[in-house]
Each structure stands twice: as structure tokens, then as C-alpha cells.
Amino acid sequence: MTQFKVYKIGPEIKFGNIDLSFTNSSLFMIISAAIICLFLYFSTKERKIIPGKLQLISEMLFNFIAKMISDTAGSKAKPYFPFIFSLFVFVLICNMVGMLPYSFTVTSHIIVTLIMALFIFFAVTVIGFLKHGFKYLSIFVPSGVPVVLLPLITVIEIISYLSRPVSLSVRLFANMMAGHTMLKVFGGFVISLGLLGGWLPLSFSVALTGLEILVAFLQAYVFAILTCIYLNDALNLHH
Amino acid sequence: MGEKKDFQTRLEIEKEKLNHKEDKNKANRGLFFGNAFRLGTELVAAVAVGTIIGFILDNWFDTKPLFILIFFFVGFAAGILNVVRTAKEMQK
Numbered sequence: 147m148t149q150f151k152v153y154k155i156g157p158e159i160k161f162g163n164i165d166l167s168f169t170n171s172s173l174f175m176i177i178s179a180a181i182i183c184l185f186l187y188f189s190t191k192e193r194k195i196i197p198g199k200l201q202l203i204s205e206m207l208f209n210f211i212a213k214m215i216s217d218t219a220g221s222k223a224k225p226y227f228p229f230i231f232s233l234f235v236f237v238l239i240c241n242m243v244g245m246l247p248y249s250f251t252v253t254s255h256i257i258v259t260l261i262m263a264l265f266i267f268f269a270v271t272v273i274g275f276l277k278h279g280f281k282y283l284s285i286f287v288p289s290g291v292p293v294v295l296l297p298l299i300t301v302i303e304i305i306s307y308l309s310r311p312v313s314l315s316v317r318l319f320a321n322m323m324a325g326h327t328m329l330k331v332f333g334g335f336v337i338s339l340g341l342l343g344g345w346l347p348l349s350f351s352v353a354l355t356g357l358e359i360l361v362a363f364l365q366a367y368v369f370a371i372l373t374c375i376y377l378n379d380a381l382n383l384h385h
Numbered sequence: 386m387g388e389k390k391d392f393q394t395r396l397e398i399e400k401e402k403l404n405h406k407e408d409k410n411k412a413n414r415g416l417f418f419g420n421a422f423r424l425g426t427e428l429v430a431a432v433a434v435g436t437i438i439g440f441i442l443d444n445w446f447d448t449k450p451l452f453i454l455i456f457f458f459v460g461f462a463a464g465i466l467n468v469v470r471t472a473k474e475m476q477k
Contacts, residue, residue, distance in 0.1 A: 302462050302463045303463075303466075305431055305459060309433070309434040309464070312434055313423075320426070364422065365422075375474070
């Protein structure tokens with residue numbers, strides 16, 4: 147489908163075998179980042195004690211993430227607030243920009259979500275080893291398991307640990323792509339059924355657009371909260 | 386007469402409280418919806434990772450399809466473990 151196509155904008159840039167050309171995907175990432183930066187800059191520019199509407203929105207956003215981190219990962223995770231905040235807002239704005247007609251959804255490509263998830267996965271693993279040393283490996287060995295079953299359980303735990311980046315990235319990518327495809331399919335029904343029968347799929351696609359906006363928010367939220375949960379596992383062993 | 390008025394205001398306050406509770410429940414329902422999305426992918430991802438590990442091991446030792454079969458089921462077990470953990474987290 148054309149809405150998922152990645153094409154080059156401007157000249158081709160190549161370093162050896164690596165293609166670093168500027169694409170529409172990079173363009174929409176820059177647009178999302180620019181929206182976030184401009185919004186946060188202008189909404190917090192005046193810094194009133196009694197906040198205006200825009201300032202209120204960014205303060206609520208800040209509080210929302212701060213509460214989410216302290217609820218799921220505890221006070222030890224405070225230093226990672228900037229990372230989780232930018233992650234949540236970036237995914238959220240990318241999803242929302244993708245809801246505009248004729249735009250491109252960055253998060254509907256698995257390579258984008260997988261790189262983000264792999265970064266989180268490696269970062270959490272490195273943090274775990276830095277905080278606990280080799281004791282961090284004890285998350286693969288649950289306590290109170292009979293010795294006979296221990297090898298099997300350890301293998302299961304390792305697979306469960308390795309499946310984190312996969313489930314994190316596939317969830318976001320699949321939800322975004324499935325939603326956009328569904329909208330497209332219902333849009334196609336409107337055209338093929340014409341003036342007589344097209345009203346039913348049209349009303350469906352209006353409802354689906356609302357659902358998609360909900361999903362866009364929820365997926366960003368789930369992505370951020372899972373990062374917090376993984377961070378919690380790395381910071382507080384056995385809790 | 387005074388007593389009746391007193392009762393009326395207290396009733397109003399309690400009603401207000403109930404309304405607030407409903408609002409909170411609605412907000413929480415949205416978050417549960419998000420959690421529900423997690424369960425499915427959690428299972429599938431573990432099975433996929435297990436199968437991929439089995440495939441790689443098979444290529445190393447040339448034992449197709451022994452490890453793929455074993456690790457498919459181990460991956461399934463890991464998926465179930467993931468789902469149970471997610472469900473436990475959701476109940477907190």
C-alpha cells in the first residue's frame with residue numbers, strides 16, 4: 147500500500163554499503179521531533195505560577211510520566227526520567243502524526259520500533275549488570291525451584307527475557323499497521339459500494355478513526371510503561 | 386426543616402463522590418484495554434524467539450529438526466510464563 151512505502155527524498159547518500167539517504171520516514175521523524183520541541187518550548191516559555199492552557203498540558207504530561215515512573219519503577223528510576231519522557235512523547239507524536247491524511251506513520255515499520263526496543267533491551271541489561279554485577283544473572287534462576295527442574299526453568303527464563311524486545315516492537319508495529327490497513331480497507335468499501343451502500347462503511351471508518359486515536363495513545367503508553375517495568379526488574383532485583 | 390436541608394447537602398456530597406468514583410473507573414478501563422493488548426503479543430513473541438533459537442542451533446549442529454521442535458515447546462512454556470506474569474502485574 148502506498149501509505150507504507152518508504153522513498154528517498156533528495157540525493158542518494160552512501161557510506162560504503164550503508165544507504166543513509168534521507169527518506170520520507172526520516173522527514174516525518176524530524177517533523178514529530180520538531181512538533182515536540184516547539185510545543186514544549188512555547189508552552190513553558192512564560193512560566194506562570196497560574197498556568198495557561200498550553201502550560202497546563204505540558205505540566206500534565208510531565209506529571210503523568212513522573213507518576214508512571216514512580217508507580218512502576220520506584221524512586222531509583224528518577225535519573226531515567228528524561229529518557230522515558232522523550233520515548234513516550236516521541237512514540238505518541240509519531241502515532242498521532244500518522245493519523246493525519248497523506249502523512250506517513252513512522253511507527254508502522256518494524257525496523258523503527260525494533261531499533262527502539264533493542265536499545266531499551268541493551269540499556270536495561272547494561273544497567274542491570276552495572277548495578278548488581280554478576281548477581282544480575284540471578285533473575286534467570288528463580289528461587290524455590292527443585293534442582294532437577296533448574297536447567298529447564300533457566301532456559302525458559304532466558305527465552306522469556308530475550309522475547310522482551312520482540313514483543314515490545316511487534317506490539318507497537320502490528321497495532322499501528324493493522325489499524326491503518328483496516329482504515330484503508332473500509333475506505334475502499336466506501337468507494338466500491340458507491341452512493342447507495344457506502345454509508346455504512348463510511349460510518350464505520352469514522353468510528354475506527356476514533357479507535358485508532360485511542361490505540362495510538364495506548365500503544366505509546368504501553369511502550370513507555372513496559373520500559374519502566376523492565377527498568378524496575380534491572381534496578382530492584384527480586385521484587 | 387433544618388435537618389432536612391442538612392440531609393440534602395450530605396446526600397449531594399455522597400452523590401458527587403460516587404460520580405467521581407465512576408470517572409476514575411472509566412479512566413482505569415482505558416489502561417486495562419492497553420494491558421489486554423499486551424497478553425497476545427507476549428505469548429507469540431516468546432514462541433517466535435524460541436523457534437528462532439532452535440533454528441540457529443539446528444544450523445550449527447546439523448540436527449534438523451530436533452532443536453526446532455524442542456525449543457518451540459520451550460518457547461511456548463516461556464510464553465505462558467510471560468502471560469501469567471503480565472496477568473499478575475495487571476491484578477496488582
